[in-house]
Amino acid sequence: MATSALDRQVEHRLGESQVRYTRGRRAVIRALAAADGPRSAADLHVQIRHEVPLSSLYRSLTVLEGAGVVAPHYSTKGITRYELAEWLAGHHHHLVCLDCGTVEDIEIDRPLEAALEGIVADIGAAISFDPSNHALEIEGRCARCA
Amino acid sequence: MATSALDRQVEHRLGESQVRYTRGRRAVIRALAAADGPRSAADLHVQIRHEVPLSSLYRSLTVLEGAGVVAPHYSTKGITRYELAEWLAGHHHHLVCLDCGTVEDIEIDRPLEAALEGIVADIGAAISFDPSNHALEIEGRCARCA
DNA sequence: TTCCTTGCAAACGATTTGCATTGGA
DNA sequence: TCCAATGCAAATCGTTTGCAAGGAA
Numbered sequence: 657m658a659t660s661a662l663d664r665q666v667e668h669r670l671g672e673s674q675v676r677y678t679r680g681r682r683a684v685i686r687a688l689a690a691a692d693g694p695r696s697a698a699d700l701h702v703q704i705r706h707e708v709p710l711s712s713l714y715r716s717l718t719v720l721e722g723a724g725v726v727a728p729h730y731s732t733k734g735i736t737r738y739e740l741a742e743w744l745a746g747h748h749h750h751l752v753c754l755d756c757g758t759v760e761d762i763e764i765d766r767p768l769e770a771a772l773e774g775i776v777a778d779i780g781a782a783i784s785f786d787p788s789n790h791a792l793e794i795e796g797r798c799a800r801c802a
Numbered sequence: 803m804a805t806s807a808l809d810r811q812v813e814h815r816l817g818e819s820q821v822r823y824t825r826g827r828r829a830v831i832r833a834l835a836a837a838d839g840p841r842s843a844a845d846l847h848v849q850i851r852h853e854v855p856l857s858s859l860y861r862s863l864t865v866l867e868g869a870g871v872v873a874p875h876y877s878t879k880g881i882t883r884y885e886l887a888e889w890l891a892g893h894h895h896h897l898v899c900l901d902c903g904t905v906e907d908i909e910i911d912r913p914l915e916a917a918l919e920g921i922v923a924d925i926g927a928a929i930s931f932d933p934s935n936h937a938l939e940i941e942g943r944c945a946r947c948a
Numbered sequence: 949t950t951c952c953t954t955g956c957a958a959a960c961g962a963t964t965t966g967c968a969t970t971g972g973a
Numbered sequence: 974t975c976c977a978a979t980g981c982a983a984a985t986c987g988t989t990t991g992c993a994a995g996g997a998a
Contacts, residue, residue, distance in 0.1 A: 674951090676952065676953075678996090680953085680996085681953095697987080698987080705878070706905075711955070711956075711957090712953080714987090714988060714989070715953080715954080715989090715990095718989090728879065730876040730877055730879065733882050733963090734962075734986075735986095736987085740844070751929075758994085764921075764925055765928075768921050771921055772921055774917075775921075775938075776909075776938075776940060778914055779895075779940065780942070783897075785945075787940045787941065787942045788941055789942070790939065790940050790941065791938045791941070792936065792937075792939075794935075794936050794965060795933065795936065796926070796932045796934045796935070797931075798931070798934060802932065821977085822971090822972065822973080822977065824972075824977090826979075853982095855979080857965085857979085857980070857981075858950085858978080861964085864964090880988075883962095902957095
């Protein structure tokens with residue numbers, strides 16, 4: 657089995673809990689690593705060719721989320737999509753297509769991100785809310801729908 | 803019936819479609835106007851004291867969303883919350899509490915909002931995505947959970 | 949052997965819909 | 974009058990869970 661750097665990071669993180677890095681969980685991680693945005697359980701189920709039943713897939717996602725390896729994302733009515741956690745995938749933001757609902761990752765360059773952090777910090781200070789994270793979602797029409 | 807300015811705006815907007823501004827729909831609007839953040843159908847159902855059955859409430863929300871009077875918001879697994887549309891409530895952002903999941907509206911002052919708009923515009927330009935809207939979600943611990 | 953993990957099927961909670969009835973312009 | 978809106982109950986959909994069987998340390 658090709659053990660990538662990603663696999664090693666995940667394996668190490670899971671090892672710290674009492675969690676095994678099994679075949680099904682590897683499949684989830686592999687599928688998420690190949691995606692360019694958050695993916696739903698159903699998406700992943702298809703992408704890994706039903707290699708794992710949906711119920712197990714959900715359980716894997718729950719466990720991986722608990723271990724901080726994947727993170728949930730909500731932007732569409734009723735469905736939860738997952739992506740690799742930021743420490744694995746890097747901090748990024750999302751483009752949400754108003755027509756087809758797909759979500760795409762974007763990274764913004766240092767100066768812009770720094771400016772954004774500044775804004776978030778200013779807001780936090782202004783209202784005594786301690787911001788532990790921020791997410792900028794940009795809505796519009798994706799290339800395919802434009 | 804006390805017909806507020808808000809009621810008149812909503813009534814006018816609905817009138818442009820073939821949509822009636824009924825008792826149940828007025829109750830929804832009133833409840834949303836009183837809220838300081840997005841509210842789920844279940845929340846509203848309680849707030850209006852079951853004056854309207856859940857199924858009708860959902861239908862009202864769907865219609866009101868279609869007419870551009872309310873807007874959905876997604877930030878918690880499996881539940882959709884609604885708020886008055888921006889042209890009624892003003893442009894704002896959200897604080898999402900990581901512990902209790904409540905969402906609170908915040909408005910940020912002109913200079914900060916202008917800076918944010920600049921960032922969003924820059925991003926759009928950089929990746930040829932036409933941003934029609936943006937949402938900044940700040941996660942942290944709310945006053946009650948901190 | 950000892951738990952963690954998996955599969956399958958049943959259970960759930962949020963939301964939607966069919967259909968007959970009510971109601972507003 | 975006439976079509977939109979409502980209520981209720983049944984149906985859907987995404988997701989979760991009980992339980993018995995399988996698998997890794």
